[in-house]
Amino acid sequence: MNRRAFIGSVASGLAAAGSSGGVASVLELGLSSVATGSDERKSRPNILFIIADDLMFRTIRALNNHEIHTPNLDRLAQRGCAFTHCFHQGSWSGAVCIPSRTMLNSGLSAFHAEHGIERVRLWGQTFGAAGYRTAICGKWHLDPVELGRSFRENVIVAPGFLESTPENGDAYHRPHAGDTWDPSDLEQKGHWIHTNLWLDESPDRVEHSSELYANQAIRYLTHVAPSRKQPFFLYIGFNAPHDPRQAPKEFLDLYPEDKIEIPPNYLPSHPFDQGDAKVRDEVLAPFPRTEEAVRLHRREYYAIISHLDHEIGRILDALEHTGQAANTYVILTADHGLAVGEHGLFGKQNLYDCSVRMPLLISGPGVPAGRRVDELVYQHSMYATTCELAGIPAPSTVEFPSLVPLLRGDAPPEHDAVFCYYLNYQRSVRTKTHKLIVYPKARRMQLFDVEHDPWEIHDLSQDPASAPIKSVLVDRLRRFQKELDDPLDIESLLSEA
Secondary structure, rough: OOOHHHHHHHHHHHHHHOOOOOOOHHHOOOOOOOOOOOOOOOOOEEEEEEEOOOOOOOOOOOOOOOOOOOOOHHHHHHHHEEEEEEEEEOEOOOOOOHHHHHHHHHHOOHHHHHHHHHHHHHHHEEEHHHHOEEEEEEOOOHHHHHHHHHHHHHEEEEEOOOOOOOHHHHHHOOOOOOOOOOOOOOOEEEOEEHHHHOOOOOOOEEHHHHHHHHHHHHHHHHHHHHOOOOOOOOOOEOOOOOOOOOOOOHHOOOOOOOOOOOOOOOOOOOOOOOOOOHHHHHHHHHHHOOOHHHHHHHHHHHHHHHHHHHHHHHHHHHHHHHOHHHHEEEEEEEOOOOOOOOOOOOOOOOOOOHHHOOOEEEEOOOOOEEEEEEEEHHHHHHHHHHHHHHOOOOOOOOOOOOOOOHHHHOOOOOOOOOEEEEOOEEEEEEEHHHOOEEEOOOOOHHHHHHHOOOOOOEEEEEEEOHHHHHHHHHHHHHHHHHHHHOOOOOOOOOOOO
């Protein structure tokens, strides 16, 4: 959907939800709003939620990657708590971001979220009913009707995918003979946006999407939020670092291509067709994969992340300069990760850690500085977590637990394992020490000792010595399927394990 069509559909969605951006839907559901007083903004915490697109867990210098430059993400990690093992629960679509964001905003687990979001109170809707000013800036990528239910104010709403010129053709199969695609070229569209197409202002200029969203978020934090009596819930969705991976030249210059490290799990091709082997993410680079291609794409991936980091830093600075930082919880996460050359893959349509695991940083009032939590958690727990931090009862439909007890260090972990799936092609169960991936279409399994083999290189599925742990994980996968109402019957494959 192009930008003008998207904005038109947003307008229709808002009309369907009520002209006040979700209030009509709140009243229809019988929710009561919390009365707000003159000191409401000071007595209740603000929520600043930042979600990136395609940001894998191994992209924060202070935590796990000496190659990348992320001073502002480092700042968040040092000021608050980093959940080092955060996952999403799966996808019914090749566009993995849509299911992940559906679970995030509904609180529903994977197989319930696909068809149930319209029947539950959404995250922003719950905060709005509790007296918060709810606003969105940037990527939404869910139904416009749900947008209208979720937020009272649309600072700026962007489509889920930014097409480059000509229609991404030059950005694919790179490097190739005659490749002249330049990620810093402002005429390639994609993240390079003419502001007169998005904003009612002049003169026209070209801004990177991350800069555009940051500018609008800063305007909201400095000119709008301070004038309101209510606390704010600001949801900022960046399209970065999703392809086309574009950034200003100074950020590309941080990463000389010949200095980029090849990941230890690099392969020219995946050992077998894991399902959707030629999905659009995978044809960004040619087959078979070469080290040259991996270096080129990881360079551009790191550059757009460093640029995103810079823009996030500007938002954090604005929050501090307005005096609101001390009473604001800042959450940084992503919808999922990305392979970018790991395992012979480039996309997120797989269940390796590079793709199902993302950063999760939380800072704010009472959060211990420099805290690290290594327990297994789901990113979709942010609904319940922020409700507890704000003193708002989470709806009974929310299925992912609050992480506040782990944040404070006064409770045992909620999950002994996490589940993930991709269409009918893949299922996985992961504990803190091992991961089993099942491929029903390919009739294959993989088993990894992720405690000692974090890059998931050595498949132990056929190792007789690993049979006991394999049996335990198969049984746990069966239980997950039953608990989560997974409709896929893979018993014939599991029984062969």
